[in-house]
Amino acid sequence: MIATEKDMKDWLIEVIKPEEMNDRDFLKTGVFFEAVVPKNKIVEVAREFLTQGYFLESLTAVDFAECFEIVYHFNRWDLPKRACVKVVAAKETNGIDGGAGVMPTISSIYQSADWFEREIFEFFGARFDGHPNLKRLLLPENYRSFPLLKSFKGEAAGSDVTQSLELIKEYAHEFEVKTPHSITKKENDYYLNLGPQHPSTHGVLRVLLHLSGERVLGAEPIIGYSHRHHEKMMEIQNYLACWPNFGRLDYVGAMSYNFGYARLIERAMGLTPSPRVEHIRVLTSELNHIASHLLWMGTFLLDLGAFTPFFYCFDDRENILDILEMATGERLTYDYFRFGGLDRDIPTEIIPAVKKFIPGFKKRLKDYHTLVTKNPIFEQRTKGLGILTKENALKFGVTGPTLRASGVAMDLRRQESYSIYPELDFNIPTATDGDVFSRYLVRVREMEESLKIIQQVCERMPASGEVKMKVPKNVPKGEYYSAVESARGSFGIYLVSDGTLNPYRIKLRTPSFSNLSALKTMVPGCLVSDVIAILGSIDIVLPEIDR
Amino acid sequence: MILNEILKIILYGTLVILFVSVNALFLVWMERRVSARIQLRRGPIHVGWQGLLQTVADAIKLLTKELVTPSHADKFLYWLAPVLVFAPAVAAFLILPLADHVVIRDLNIGFLFVFSLTNVSFIGIFIAGWSSNSKYALLGSMRAVAQNISYEIPLLLSTMGVVMMSETLKLSGIVSAQATTWFVFPQFLAFVIFIISALAEANRAPFDIPEAESELVAGFHTEYSGMRFALFFLGEYTAVFISSAIAAALFLGGWREPAVPWISLANLGPLWYLLKTYAIVFVVMWIRWTFPRLRSDQLMALAWKVLIPLALLNVFFTALMMQVFEK
Numbered sequence: 001m002i003a004t005e006k007d008m009k010d011w012l013i014e015v016i017k018p019e020e021m022n023d024r025d026f027l028k029t030g031v032f033f034e035a036v037v038p039k040n041k042i043v044e045v046a047r048e049f050l051t052q053g054y055f056l057e058s059l060t061a062v063d064f065a066e067c068f069e070i071v072y073h074f075n076r077w078d079l080p081k082r083a084c085v086k087v088v089a090a091k092e093t094n095g096i097d098g099g100a101g102v103m104p105t106i107s108s109i110y111q112s113a114d115w116f117e118r119e120i121f122e123f124f125g126a127r128f129d130g131h132p133n134l135k136r137l138l139l140p141e142n143y144r145s146f147p148l149l150k151s152f153k154g155e156a157a158g159s160d161v162t163q164s165l166e167l168i169k170e171y172a173h174e175f176e177v178k179t180p181h182s183i184t185k186k187e188n189d190y191y192l193n194l195g196p197q198h199p200s201t202h203g204v205l206r207v208l209l210h211l212s213g214e215r216v217l218g219a220e221p222i223i224g225y226s227h228r229h230h231e232k233m234m235e236i237q238n239y240l241a242c243w244p245n246f247g248r249l250d251y252v253g254a255m256s257y258n259f260g261y262a263r264l265i266e267r268a269m270g271l272t273p274s275p276r277v278e279h280i281r282v283l284t285s286e287l288n289h290i291a292s293h294l295l296w297m298g299t300f301l302l303d304l305g306a307f308t309p310f311f312y313c314f315d316d317r318e319n320i321l322d323i324l325e326m327a328t329g330e331r332l333t334y335d336y337f338r339f340g341g342l343d344r345d346i347p348t349e350i351i352p353a354v355k356k357f358i359p360g361f362k363k364r365l366k367d368y369h370t371l372v373t374k375n376p377i378f379e380q381r382t383k384g385l386g387i388l389t390k391e392n393a394l395k396f397g398v399t400g401p402t403l404r405a406s407g408v409a410m411d412l413r414r415q416e417s418y419s420i421y422p423e424l425d426f427n428i429p430t431a432t433d434g435d436v437f438s439r440y441l442v443r444v445r446e447m448e449e450s451l452k453i454i455q456q457v458c459e460r461m462p463a464s465g466e467v468k469m470k471v472p473k474n475v476p477k478g479e480y481y482s483a484v485e486s487a488r489g490s491f492g493i494y495l496v497s498d499g500t501l502n503p504y505r506i507k508l509r510t511p512s513f514s515n516l517s518a519l520k521t522m523v524p525g526c527l528v529s530d531v532i533a534i535l536g537s538i539d540i541v542l543p544e545i546d547r
Numbered sequence: 548m549i550l551n552e553i554l555k556i557i558l559y560g561t562l563v564i565l566f567v568s569v570n571a572l573f574l575v576w577m578e579r580r581v582s583a584r585i586q587l588r589r590g591p592i593h594v595g596w597q598g599l600l601q602t603v604a605d606a607i608k609l610l611t612k613e614l615v616t617p618s619h620a621d622k623f624l625y626w627l628a629p630v631l632v633f634a635p636a637v638a639a640f641l642i643l644p645l646a647d648h649v650v651i652r653d654l655n656i657g658f659l660f661v662f663s664l665t666n667v668s669f670i671g672i673f674i675a676g677w678s679s680n681s682k683y684a685l686l687g688s689m690r691a692v693a694q695n696i697s698y699e700i701p702l703l704l705s706t707m708g709v710v711m712m713s714e715t716l717k718l719s720g721i722v723s724a725q726a727t728t729w730f731v732f733p734q735f736l737a738f739v740i741f742i743i744s745a746l747a748e749a750n751r752a753p754f755d756i757p758e759a760e761s762e763l764v765a766g767f768h769t770e771y772s773g774m775r776f777a778l779f780f781l782g783e784y785t786a787v788f789i790s791s792a793i794a795a796a797l798f799l800g801g802w803r804e805p806a807v808p809w810i811s812l813a814n815l816g817p818l819w820y821l822l823k824t825y826a827i828v829f830v831v832m833w834i835r836w837t838f839p840r841l842r843s844d845q846l847m848a849l850a851w852k853v854l855i856p857l858a859l860l861n862v863f864f865t866a867l868m869m870q871v872f873e874k
Contacts, residue, residue: 305840311586529842532762
């Protein structure tokens with residue numbers, strides 16, 4: 001397997017000039033090598049990456065003073081072999097649309113690139129040649145500026161968004177069906193807008209369903225309703241001020257987002273937190289992991305029409321939130337980690353509270369199995385439904401429990417073995433069917449595994465240790481990528497630092513974003529009720545998708 | 548004579564409507580308390596004794612709410628639908644035998660009258676979905692009609708065994724025929740089929756597919772508000788009550804006290820009847836808060852592939868047994 005990676009590098013060197021290939025320090029930058037590929041070769045390169053079993057982890061652009069860089073991150077399921085491929089696009093002086101120029105699209109190779117490229121289009125104005133549906137993704141379609149350009153000063157935003165009632169009316173027209181590219185209407189078919197106001201879209205998501213009777217022919221998720229542009233926000237703040245943003249992306253599992261940011265900056269600065277800090281971090285993240293899965297389980301079963309499990313899940317989640325509140329003072333949008341340490345040490349009552357929680361929750365898990373897992377109606381509703389094949393998972397860059405349910409044991413906690421995870425004993429639950437039931441089963445088993453981790457951490461917790469550290473104010477110049485396993489999949493941050501107090505560019509690679517884009521391969525042929533079940537089974541959190 | 552008859556109609560009408568309203572309020576309260584017990588909650592406890600007045604407060608809220616009619620709706624049909632859903636449910640009270648000879652109208656066609664009336668309410672449901680001019684409402688009413696037509700068959704077939712054993716369609720006659728044994732013992736399979744089909748007829752979970760709120764927002768009554776919505780609500784709870792009351796009369800001996808020697812409360816017929824009915828209602832609620840919802844095609848498969856063959860088998864075996872034991 002390692003040989004394949006070398007092949008990929010050798011293969012790249014044949015394509016490009018050797019001096020454009022750089023080895024990188026993985027421990028510091030999060031990537032193994034970096035290659036600058038000419039614009040006309042990128043499609044060929046992407047195709048080779050796909051055949052070698054790489055998935056497209058992240059795709060973004062950076063606006064430098066003299067040029068644009070389109071940055072592709074590829075990673076593998078089996079080994080941490082992250083590769084960074086860049087394409088340099090010259091600035092177009094007469095560009096009407098931001099000036100990032102025309103790029104070849106790779107959305108026909110990696111379907112996940114579809115949304116990534118649309119995002120680059122709306123933030124940088126880059127046009128992708130051959131892209132099937134190059135429209136604004138997160139911003140309103142009539143928005144005229146390109147906010148991630150460095151030349152964007154924000155003055156246009158005010159006039160754009162709140163300009164007049166006319167604009168709002170124009171936008172309202174969107175809701176009267178506008179045919180997306182992938183759906184062509186036949187006689188007797190009709191469209192149903194599932195959302196943005198709907199009980200089961202878990203936030204403000206709109207799914208445009210193409211129906212024939214109740215049979216679903218196609219589905220197109222339309223996102224952006226809770227877009228707040230965290231990436232731009234972070235560009236105008238210093239590194240420390242970015243912390244609250246990370247608590248508000250995935251508000252259900254915010255602790256892993258704290259972890260991701262802490263890990264990124266610590267690796268960039270070369271800091272090593274004390275063992276006590278690492279233990280507390282793992283403890284709180286895993287507790288949050290369970291809380292997130294519990295919330296998912298409750299709402300997912302609610303989608304299936306089972307009301308009661310929701311309250312049981314919330315009862316358990318409440319216990320966890322109480323414990324986390326003791327540690328952090330917050331119940332939802334945690335802002336607890338700091339560079340090289342934590343906001344504060346945990347109080348002494350926490351370990352006994354956690355130890356008390358564990359047996360109670362174990363008993364509850366048994367109840368869940370009797371009440372839900374073995375319920376014939378539940379099995380009937382979920383087995384063989386919404387199948388995600390490995391091939392599609394690869395093309396859509398699906399990660400997390402959704403991927404593991406398709407039989408791929410990819411978990412960054414093991415793959416990148418960060419923090420104290422290599423020292424802990426836990427398994428990566430997988431299922432083979434890739435259906436809704438498998439996704440349910442994987443998440444329930446993950447709760448059991450997280451419980452195992454928590455138990456070990458409680459026993460190993462160092463009695464004392466420094467939880468704060470003196471750190472430099474700015475991050476050394478360079479590019480860094482760091483990823484952690486969140487409750488929904490691999491959460492990656494790509495940081496370009498110019499050595500100043502503020503990040504030059506931060507790209508948030510959120511797991512639900514890619515996972516949701518895979519929805520359209522799972523739904524065709526099922527019924528409206530199944531769409532809800534499938535949507536629930538991917539476990540999406542909209543603010544994380546819309547950022 | 549005619550005047551007397553008219554007065555009787557007015558009196559009974561008022562009594563029934565009064566009972567329906569109070570009963571629905573009570574059932575809603577009961578549902579909330581039962582679900583709360585099942586879900587580790589407490590339910591309404593603050594308004595009135597044990598929260599009994601909470602539903603009254605809610606009813607006042609619904610009564611005072613604005614009646615919104617969607618701009619694209621068919622106004623007359625939109626107005627008609629809730630009435631069509633509610634009225635048949637009330638009319639079914641006419642034939643319930645509360646005690647020996649205490650019944651408003653002891654019709655010869657008996658419970659067939661109830662089932663034919665409840666079918667009228669499906670037309671109301673379909674009209675509601677159609678006239679709202681909303682896709683969710685239309686999908687909901689489509690599902691409702693398909694579901695109700697399918698479940699009518701096992702529902703009626705399951706009662707056939709009882710009819711054969713008691714040799715009458717009159718509810719009072721059926722109750723009299725249960726003097727020695729309740730029909731639930733010889734007709735247990737029919738009882739189960741009846742309860743399942745009645746759940747589906749009343750659109751109750753796990754068969755609440757027409758109003759599946761996580762899928763269709765609120766199904767056929769998505770666009771309704773205020774008192775019109777309340778009429779659908781009343782209709783649903785009354786339908787549950789009627790189904791349970793019919794089940795109690797057909798299978799649990801109606802107003803007859805349980806055949807336990809040390810309890811001689813024979814004169815409290817209506818009380819026993821209500822008790823049995825509420826016991827069935829409780830089971831219905833229990834089921835609702837325990838199971839996830841079925842999918843519409845699975846629901847159809849259950850009716851056509853499982854319940855109807857079983858109900859037919861039950862009719863066959865009942866006939867066979869009657870032949871074997873009586874000759």
